[in-house]
Amino acid sequence: MDLISSRLLFRPMEERDRRFMRRFLSDGELTRWLPVDYPCPMEQVHLHVDRRLEHWDKHGFGTFVLEEREGEGPVGYCGLEHVTETPFIDLRYGLVQSAQGRGLAFEAAMRVVTYGFHGLQLPRIFGAAMPDNKASVAVLTKVGMRPDKRFDCYGSNLFTASVDRVAFDLKAQPVTHTGIYGAHG
Structure with a gap:
């Protein structure tokens, strides 16, 4: 399943994304805000990508690789994944420096x-x-998440938050450029 927004294409992570993820996850500047064990040594990058691919196979959803609609090649990732051994679904994202801001x-x-x-x-x-x-x-915060101390999977030193569907729908009503089925949906 591929998704789109007004400026981005989303495609499920695939084997071909190992090179991009290797560059991303081994870059100290790009990973300085990730909660645990980053930047990755090269051998760990393969395990990281394997987990993303396995999540897609097991659950039918996971992390997407992001590409700008008017660009070439990956600029980041964004997705939803189960946090291992918990009931939590975690929103994960990261962008290369040229796509930030x-x-x-x-x-x-x-x-x-x-x-x-x-x-x-x-x-x-x-x-x-x-x-x-x-x-x-x-x-x-802008996607409607509010602090939630129940989400303690990565240690107590993080800002942890959540949003439920009703609260999100109330918050998202004014947003028209990211409809359910794509841009201007």
């Missing part, structure tokens, strides 16, 4: 959360960010 993380997060609630019928979606990562905390 243009609202793409929010656009991707809105599209993926909309898909989670309306396509997958999820009851609640969680998110976490390092408290000092103001941009990521802002994305979680």
Whole structure:
């Protein structure tokens, strides 16, 4: 299943994305805000990608690779995944530096959360960010997430939040450029 938004194409992560993820996950600047064990040594990148691919196979959803509609090649990732051994579905995202600061993380997060609630019928979606990562905390807040201490999968030093479908739908009503089935949906 591929998704679109006004500026982004979303496609399920595939084997061919190992090279992009290797560059992304081994870059100390791009991974400085990820909660655990980053940047990755090269051998760990393969395990990371294997877990993303296995999630798609097992659950039928997971992490998408993002490409700008008017660009070439991946600019990041965004998706929903089960946190291992928990009932939580976590919103995950990251962008290369050239794609940061243009609202793409929010656009991707809105599209993926909309898909989670309306396509997958999820009851609640969680998110976490390092408290000092103001941009990521802002994305979680803008998609309607509010602090939620139940989401403690990555340690107590994170900003943890969640949103349920009703609260999200109330928050998302004014957003028209990221409809359920694509841009201007």
